[in-house]
Amino acid sequence: MNQILKENTNNTSTNYSPFLKKLLILFLVIAGLYYAKAFLIPLSIGAVIATLFLPFCKWMESKKVYRGAAVFICVFLLLIAFAALASLIGWQIASIATDFELIRLRAISGILETQEYIFNNFGITIEKQSQFMQTSQPSVKGIIPFMAGSFASIFTSAILTIVYIFGLLYYRGHIKEFLLKLTPLPQRIKMQIVIYDVAQVSQQYLIGLSKMILCLWIMYGIGFSILGIKNAIFFAILCGVLEIIPFIGNITGTIITLLIAAVQGASFPVLIGVIGTYGGVQLIQGWILEPLIVGSQVKINPLFTIIALVLGELVWGIPGIFLAIPLIAMVKIVCDHVESFRPYGFLIGEIDNGNGELGLIKRIVKFFKLKSTKQA
Numbered sequence: 001m002n003q004i005l006k007e008n009t010n011n012t013s014t015n016y017s018p019f020l021k022k023l024l025i026l027f028l029v030i031a032g033l034y035y036a037k038a039f040l041i042p043l044s045i046g047a048v049i050a051t052l053f054l055p056f057c058k059w060m061e062s063k064k065v066y067r068g069a070a071v072f073i074c075v076f077l078l079l080i081a082f083a084a085l086a087s088l089i090g091w092q093i094a095s096i097a098t099d100f101e102l103i104r105l106r107a108i109s110g111i112l113e114t115q116e117y118i119f120n121n122f123g124i125t126i127e128k129q130s131q132f133m134q135t136s137q138p139s140v141k142g143i144i145p146f147m148a149g150s151f152a153s154i155f156t157s158a159i160l161t162i163v164y165i166f167g168l169l170y171y172r173g174h175i176k177e178f179l180l181k182l183t184p185l186p187q188r189i190k191m192q193i194v195i196y197d198v199a200q201v202s203q204q205y206l207i208g209l210s211k212m213i214l215c216l217w218i219m220y221g222i223g224f225s226i227l228g229i230k231n232a233i234f235f236a237i238l239c240g241v242l243e244i245i246p247f248i249g250n251i252t253g254t255i256i257t258l259l260i261a262a263v264q265g266a267s268f269p270v271l272i273g274v275i276g277t278y279g280g281v282q283l284i285q286g287w288i289l290e291p292l293i294v295g296s297q298v299k300i301n302p303l304f305t306i307i308a309l310v311l312g313e314l315v316w317g318i319p320g321i322f323l324a325i326p327l328i329a330m331v332k333i334v335c336d337h338v339e340s341f342r343p344y345g346f347l348i349g350e351i352d353n354g355n356g357e358l359g360l361i362k363r364i365v366k367f368f369k370l371k372s373t374k375q376a
Contacts, residue, residue, distance in 0.1 A: 030311070030315060033315050033316070034315045037315065037316050037317075040316075041157065041316055041319045041320075041323075042157045042160035042161040042164055043160075043164050044319075044323050044327065045161050045164075045319060045322070045323065046160075046161045046162075046163075046164025046165045046167075046168060047164070047168055047202075048206065048323060048326050048327075049078065049161070049165055049206070050164075050165045050168040050169050050172075051199045051202040051203040051206070052202075052203055052206045052207065053074040053078070053165075053169065054169070054172070054199060054203060055203070056074060057070050057071060057074050057169055060073065067170060068170065070169075071166055071169040071170045072166070074165075074169060075162060075165055075166050078162075078165070079162075088233075088237065089234070089237060093234065176195055179191060179195060180192070190337055193337065194333060194334060194337050197333045197337075198330045198333055198334070201326065201329045201330060201333060202326045202329070205325060205326050205329065206326070209243070209244065212243060212285070212289055213240045213241065213243050213244075214240075215285075215289055216236075216239060216240035216243055216250075216281065216285065217236050217237055217240040218236075219236075219280075219281045219284065220232075220235065220236035220239045220240060220277065220281060221233055221236035223273075223277035223280070224274070224277065227270050227273040227274060227277065228270065229257070229261055229266065229270070229274065230261075230264055235253070235256075235257040235260075238253045238256065238257070239254060239257065239278075240253075241253075244321070244322050245309065250281075250282065251278075254274065254275070254278040257274055258271055258274055258275070261274060299329070299332070299349050299350045300325070300328055300329060300332060300348055300349065300350065301348065301349060301350050301351055304328065304347070304348040305325065305328075308324040308325065308327075308328040309321055309324045311324070312324030312327075328348065331348075332345050332348055332349060333345075335348075336349075
């Protein structure tokens with residue numbers, strides 16, 4: 001009997017040991033990502049953006065443009081795009097600043113009304129509420145060094161990112177050859193497929209996301225302008241840019257728009273109109289734009305999309321949110337091509353229900369295909 005128990009214990013420990021090893025490796029990877037984030041964040045952003053310019057860079061090289069010049073043109077265009085976006089946002093913020101005094105007075109009025117409501121309903125005096133607000137606010141002396149350090153860190157990371165983009169585009173053939181040399185000879189064809197798919201998924205995600213954001217800018221801009229929202233272009237840009245955070249980005253932008261519009265004195269029907277604009281844009285985005293523009297390039301199910309976003313924010317902060325989707329898509333591609341990791345690729349991938357649930361665009365395409373088949 002004792003021998004049977006010992007054998008069962010040994011079998012159990014043997015079964016659990018591979019799982020514990022994988023769990024330990026996962027923990028060490030996450031810890032490594034966290035402690036090396038100062039190095040890895042600019043490198044990862046540079047790698048993802050470099051894939052966006054890869055087709056254009058290859059096209060210029062096919063036209064006999066020297067690789068160094070082609071890469072320089074790509075980086076220069078990226079800087080122009082960011083400068084144009086920053087100028088547009090700065091122009092809109094400057095126009096908001098002209099109404100800052102009015103916004104400040106209305107915000108103070110709203111705070112006083114809230115304090116009076118708390119006093120009437122909860123019995124907390126206005127003096128105690130003011131003391132609590134003063135103690136909870138950080139001091140200016142503490143904020144200034146923090147902001148200076150943050151700006152210095154952002155500037156350094158931006159310079160490093162540009163350098164990485166240039167280096168990765170210029171030495172991409174050398175890096176690919178290195179990865180192939182690490183791979184056993186029978187597996188090199190599969191490694192080439194993995195490298196191509198990883199570059200493609202990141203590239204397609206960024207291109208689709210850029211097109212999506214542009215469409216959202218136009219739709220939100222038209223909707224907010226019709227409603228008469230002040231600085232409608234700024235709020236349209238804000239809601240569109242926050243699209244990089246799936247599920248909650250647009251909601252956050254719309255809430256900010258609602259709050260500032262309310263402080264600026266927008267009427268109740270206008271505020272309802274903002275919510276209606278958000279709902280209409282989301283309907284068009286989910287049923288038409290995503291199937292048509294983005295497609296199914298990033299085949300990750302919503303559960304693990306949210307998990308990736310949460311982990312990205314915990315490990316790398318705001319840059320982690322931006323990088324979470326393309327990075328987990330790359331991980332899935334690697335898992336799909338490695339036999340022992342395929343179950344994990346299946347776990348984080350999309351669910352194929354097989355019940356014919358299709359988006360609007362896919363249904364239309366399928367309808368016309370069936371129609372043409374019947375006519376033939």
